[in-house]
């Protein structure tokens with residue numbers, strides 16, 4: 001589906017983090033709708049390196065890009081040598097998705113280096129090329145502030161949320177110093193949909209619970225999960241927001257959610273309904289301190305300034321996702 005009237009054909013588009021969940025969906029959006037666009041994916045892909053929490057340091061996977069016919073550059077955003085591989089291109093649009101996306105990484109140094117320092121380089125590239133730059137921020141900038149979460153009231157409570165918050169401050173200052181640039185930050189809420197499988201334990205609960213159920217196991221949720229609410233947003237609506245962000249002439253930061261929080265219990269129940277199971281639910285104590293109990297994006301400014309309108313309900317999103325959840329059941333994740 002085409003989300004706006006920009007003709008991306010003949011445009012040169014950089015997608016950092018393009019081997020990841022959101023980045024690869026963006027790459028295919030352009031390939032499918034604008035066959036004459038020139039899309040360049042820049043990603044370090046996955047190595048075998050892990051963080052102290054046992055998760056991989058980066059989740060990019062070649063399988064997310066099977067069928068992609070654009071350019072692929074394997075590089076690390078922390079390396080100026082690698083970033084120089086992009087010098088031969090002049091980009092019209094930059095979608096900066098590459099990041100340590102694991103919200104439970106506590107190594108502050110590597111998080112800040114990766115998510116923050118690289119941003120200066122990408123802003124400089126956008127300035128040099130006169131490109132629109134759209135970058136991924138996060139609802140984690142709000143910490144556990146009460147719903148609805150509104151731009152202007154932030155309180156990050158982990159290093160990941162702080163790194164995104166700092167990126168927004170950098171973007172604001174950069175925009176002030178370069179008023180002709182268009183720099184748009186998108187605070188994604190809980191994104192789910194095709195392409196997330198290789199994020200393993202950091203993928204959404206939709207696919208994780210889907211696979212538990214397909215294993216014949218009772219879905220396991222924290223105690224009180226009917227009251228733990230999240231603003232789950234389908235990947236198609238996240239692509240819509242990225243594309244619509246290219247239309248604006250004004251820099252800014254916008255929430256990308258549905259504005260309609262749903263419970264983890266809803267997810268488990270909808271999955272069971274669609275998968276035709278009746279396994280009940282097993283509850284266990286929530287081990288996390290400072291766990292967000294409720295997220296709900298205030299999307300008024302996203303509607304007004306980007307013309308964004310979420311289209312996919314949780315019911316429709318899960319229903320459409322089921323064949324992919326089934327396809328990936330027991331698929332090798334490494």
Ligand SMILES: NC(=O)c1ccc[n+]([C@@H]2O[C@H](COP(=O)([O-])OP(=O)(O)OC[C@H]3O[C@@H](n4cnc5c(N)ncnc54)[C@H](O)[C@@H]3O)[C@@H](O)[C@H]2O)c1
Pocket residue numbers: 016017018019020021022023042043044045046057058059060061075076077078096097098099100101102114136137138139187188189190191192199
């Ligand atoms: N998925 C969500 O629910 C969600 C929510 C809020 C914000 N975000 C943000 O959206 C962006 C995309 O997230 P995603 O869900 O697609 O995650 P992802 O982990 O699938 O994608 C991130 C990509 O960046 C790459 N990457 C990581 N470190 C890199 C480095 N040093 N150099 C080059 N590439 C590197 C990874 O290999 C991966 O392909 C991230 O910035 C993330 O923080 C995602």
